[in-house]
Amino acid sequence: MRMVFIAFGVLASLFAVVTLLVYILFFRPTISRRKQKTPDVFEGEPKLEAYLPELHAAVDAFYRMEKEKMYITSIDGIKLAAWYVRAEDAQGTVVCMHGYHANPMANFSLAVQFFHERGWNVLLPYERAHGESGGKYLTFGIKERFDCRDWVAAVDKKNGGKLPIILYGVSMGAATVLMASGTKLSENVAFIIADCGYTSARDEIEHVLKTSYRVPCFPILAISDMLTRTIAGFGLSEYSTLDALSENTIPVLFIHGDADTFVPPYMSEQNYEACASPKELLIVSGAPHAANYVLGRKAYERKIIEYIDRYVAAAAEG
Numbered sequence: 177m178r179m180v181f182i183a184f185g186v187l188a189s190l191f192a193v194v195t196l197l198v199y200i201l202f203f204r205p206t207i208s209r210r211k212q213k214t215p216d217v218f219e220g221e222p223k224l225e226a227y228l229p230e231l232h233a234a235v236d237a238f239y240r241m242e243k244e245k246m247y248i249t250s251i252d253g254i255k256l257a258a259w260y261v262r263a264e265d266a267q268g269t270v271v272c273m274h275g276y277h278a279n280p281m282a283n284f285s286l287a288v289q290f291f292h293e294r295g296w297n298v299l300l301p302y303e304r305a306h307g308e309s310g311g312k313y314l315t316f317g318i319k320e321r322f323d324c325r326d327w328v329a330a331v332d333k334k335n336g337g338k339l340p341i342i343l344y345g346v347s348m349g350a351a352t353v354l355m356a357s358g359t360k361l362s363e364n365v366a367f368i369i370a371d372c373g374y375t376s377a378r379d380e381i382e383h384v385l386k387t388s389y390r391v392p393c394f395p396i397l398a399i400s401d402m403l404t405r406t407i408a409g410f411g412l413s414e415y416s417t418l419d420a421l422s423e424n425t426i427p428v429l430f431i432h433g434d435a436d437t438f439v440p441p442y443m444s445e446q447n448y449e450a451c452a453s454p455k456e457l458l459i460v461s462g463a464p465h466a467a468n469y470v471l472g473r474k475a476y477e478r479k480i481i482e483y484i485d486r487y488v489a490a491a492a493e494g
Contacts, residue, residue, distance in 0.1 A: 216281035234285035257308040258301035268340035269297040275347030283346040313408035316377035321355035332362045344369040358420030367427040367487045374443045376416035418450045427454040433463025
């Protein structure tokens with residue numbers, strides 16, 4: 177009987193630990209954003225220290241821009257919010273999906289300037305359970321893919337269905353735009369930019385458990401999957417970027433830093449291999465997670481311009 181109580185105690189403790197981990201991964205965004213605003217510039221990465229004045233200036237410039245709020249309601253009834261920056265005589269619209277526990281400016285401050293100066297409207301949604309959007313739980317792209325699809329439909333309608341659209345995501349946002357390629361997107365989506373995206377919720381959580389928490393994946397992943405299904409309404413293996421990319425027809429530019437330890441580079445390599453559409457993979461030397469634009473800016477922007485010339489300009493001429 178004593179052994180039964182000990183075993184029960186161990187299982188109860190394990191369940192408590194897993195519940196805490198699931199809270200940290202899924203529920204914390206909603207709780208923490210009520211206490212303090214997510215920073216527009218992450219200042220803890222030493223490799224970005226020299227670029228902080230430029231990043232802060234880009235954020236300040238964004239808040240001075242003329243812009244409007246847009247709202248949509250998700251398929252499961254969540255009110256989602258976005259900033260929309262209109263360009264004069266717009267060439268098209270870029271839909272920018274930010275990363276896990278981030279916000280639009282944290283991932284796209286420099287990119288907004290780049291695209292807007294070249295005549296592109298920029299839509300900057302807050303992912304569900306982040307910032308000004310509603311929702312209690314993030315789902316690592318599984319439900320967000322439909323949010324992305326609906327944002328595309330909203331800007332397509334706003335543009336009268338006449339302008340090209342670029343889908344652009346960083347980290348969880350990259351996984352989101354890649355998974356969105358498996359939904360019925362507007363034919364105006366010209367190409368996708370996927371910066372440091374992972375392959376699936378399960379793969380990324382398994383990697384974090386091993387490298388950040390140093391805990392065994394079994395039975396934690398199984399219990400986590402049970403909890404997310406019960407509480408947040410999705411399974412960790414329900415859908416993946418690999419599922420979407422195997423049938424994708426939209427050109428994709430994959431980007432990853434070779435010093436990324438949060439989302440390892442091999443995940444973008446797997447995404448690249450799975451992608452059935454025209455594709456390229458840009459590796460940024462020495463770049464940690466979500467720092468590719470800043471540290472590899474020249475090559476990054478040059479590659480985007482190549483994609484615009486190839487898949488937007490050429491289509492317009494045709």
